[in-house]
Amino acid sequence: MSSSWTPDESSETLLSEKGWLQGTVVSAIAYGIDVALYLMCFNLLFRQMNRTNYKKHMPLLIYITSVFILSTLFMAALANFTQLAFIQYRNYPGGPNSFENDMFGIPVDNLGNACGLITMILSDGLVGV
Known part of the structure; x- marks a missing residue:
């Protein structure tokens, strides 16, 4: 071509932008795995729940649902921010890489960062228990 x-x-800027875009695709693949695991876990916990183990299964159902909702919000924010940088504001001075650096504090990016952080804290909390 x-x-x-x-x-x-510059070649460094193009490499950075390629990495960012490819990272978004890899995140979408990981989210697909997250959806499958959530559905399998929810189905298993819900089917096995009865009067005797209700108090044991309900916190896990709430936990996995919370993590799934946060993951969904993270992916939505990531997709939206990537769309802003690569499509809507592609002529931003310095390109998408500069857009990411300069617009780090816009609400959609803050939402993604907060959801990612809370998900990591919840995951670490489960492992630490």
Whole structure:
């Protein structure tokens, strides 16, 4: 393919942007695995729940549902921020890489960062128990 279509950016910037976009795709794959695991765990816990083990299974159902909701919000924020950087504001001075650095504090990015942090804390808390 002709290099005349390549953006006028340094090779380091292009490599960084490629990595960011590929990281978003890998995150989407991991989220698909997360959906499958959530559905399997929820189904198993819900089917096995009865009067005697209700107090044992309900906290786990609440936990996995909370982590799943936070993961969903994280993926939505990641997809939206990637869309902003690569599509809506692709002509931002310095390209998507500069957009990410300059717009780190916008609400959609803060939502993704907060959901990711809370999910990590919850996951570490479960392992620590």
